[in-house]
Amino acid sequence: MKIEQIYTGCLAQGAYYIVSEDEAAIIDPLREVQPYLDRLEKDQVKLKYIFETHFHADFVSGHLDLSRKTGAPIIYGPTAQPDFEAIIAEDHQIFQIGKIKIKVLHTPGHTLESSTFLLIDEEGKENAIFSGDTLFLGDVGRPDLAQKKGTITQEELAGMLYDSLQNKIMPLPDDVTVYPAHGAGSACGKNMQKETVDSLRNQKRTNYALNQPDKESFISAVLEGLTAPPKYFGMNVTLNKSGYESFETVMNKGLNPLNPDDFETAAEETGALLLDTRSAAEFHQGFIPNAVNIGLKGDFAPWVGSMVVDVKQPLLLITEPGKEKEAITRLSRVGFDNVVGFLEGGFESWKKSGKETDEIKRISPDEFAEQFHTDLKIIDVRKESEFEKGHLQNAENKPLDYISEWAGNIPDQEHFYLHCAGGYRSMIAASILNSRGIRNFTEIGGGYNGIIKTGKIPAPQITCEK
Template structure:
């Protein structure tokens, strides 16, 4: 038996590949199927089943394409209602794969169809659970995503999740391994550990959610401090439940090279959003006017989802030369399937064509320290918890996810500085502000991590874990 965790850092997502004898299963695959097909071919095994722990909200799963290409059936837990052919398992149903078994444990609460898959090895030993978003390391799945107005509330779902954990998960042996669907950085939980596998026994000791005295306390703790879910989540659920266009077709349509002249014409005619996936270090020096910068080398997919929101939005890409396919792939992972072309030759070709360019005024933290005074207006676009831990004195907390609201309140005649933790999010903010005609600002390179090293006055540090 072989169990492989296939972890994707930018989504903080774990897919799983299990092989026994000449048969395999894949749990919660990502959108692009080639890595899984390559593994199957290399191992000379047949994919017998594709297991889905639930209808994912933060990414588009590869279940539909993978089933189409391999013939393997898709399996969901009880109550799932996909709009395509699938096996809807019963609670306790067992599926055999080579010499091992996978038992379905219906564990609703994160969503009503959420299920945990229990791996039983060739010696009939309960070996591991693939817990989806039911149980994370250090946390449990947020119970506010599947609530329905007037019928089921987040409190109801939290209570259901409590019963699932108490009845199905906690009674399992302590030496069982826990393989969750997500780790630290995912918006599907609030307190996840950086590790990606642990024993259930250790989770029983260290996971706050498994150590509540009763259901009421569990509900209160799990719901406390939940940030609003990203707005694209519902659209991803719809795609995972209803099906989607073949990824190969998405890739083929997106890989359309456009000269600067063609790029400009398509942008004007289509109303496409221009997305520049280069690093902030390159973007600020020059970019196609009205571009939005979300760097590929960062938490690209989640920020695309949070900032663009509408998965049907047509997109034109500006990338580093050679990064076009990776950009299209990572967009498709979160359901943004409507890339209609890219700037051939990258930004350099636009610049050489003599077309208009735009820039972001960026200064070092040291220069900021020299310019800073009591009258300086500073906008901190980090998360509220980061701001509360430590910030520039008198800085305003303006989280990036709320930019559509706070951008409306900016006085265009008053200069301000903008920063995040390291420069990634502040450049996203800067590109959005510039595209809306808000230009009287300066972005700070290196963000608060560099500002901390200067003489700029700061609040007293408070450990984020205590906030």
């Protein structure tokens, strides 16, 4: 038996490849399925089943393409109602793969169809659980995504989750290995550990949600501090439930090289968003007017989802030459399939064509420290939880996630400084503000972390404790 966790850091997502004898199963595959096909060919095994723990909200699964290419059926837990052919398993139904078995445990709470897959090894021992978004390491799945006004509340879902954990997960042997669908950084939970694999014994000991004295306490604990989910989540659920274009179709459509003139024409004709995926350090020195910067070397896809929201929005890409495929692949993982094309030769070709460019004023932490005084207007775009742990004197916390809500309230006449933790998010914010005609600001490269390291800002930085 072989279990391989295929972890994608930028999505904080774990897919699983399981082999026994000449058969395999894959759990929660990513959108691009070629890596799985390569593994199957290398191991000379047949894919027997594709298991989906639930209808994912934060990424588009590769279940449909993988099923089309291999003929393997897709399996969901009880109550799932996909718009395509799939096996809807019964609670405790068992599926054989080689000499091992996968037992379906219906564990509603994160969503109504959420299921955990229990692996029983060749000797009949309960070996591991693939817990999806039911149980994370250090946390449990958020119970607010499947709530529907007038039918079910987040409190009711949290109660279901408690019952699922108590009745299906906690009775399992302590030495069972826990393989979750997500790790730290995912918006599907709030308190995840950095590790991606653990024993159930350790989770029973350390996971706050598993150590609540009763259901009421559990409901209160898991709902406390939940921020609103990213707005693109619902659209991803629809794609996973209803279907989508094949990855190859999306890639072929997006890999459309455009010279500067054609790129400009396409922007005018399609109303596409100009998405510049270069680093913040490159972007601020020169970019196409109205382009939005979300760097590929970061949590690219989740931030595109949070900032752009509408997965049907046409996109035109400006990337480092040779990075076009990577950008399209990572966009497809969160359902942004409408890439119209990319600027051939990157920004340099635009600049050489003599077309108009724009810049954003960026200074270093040391330069900011020299300019600092207590009357400065400072906007900190980090999360509220980060801000509370420490922030600059007089800084206002305006999280990047909510920029659409606060951008329109910034007075044009007053200059301000803009920062995040390290410069990635603040340049996203800077590019969005700039595209909306808000230009009277200076962005701080290196962010809060860099500013603190200078040792030149009056201490202590304000620290708030809840």
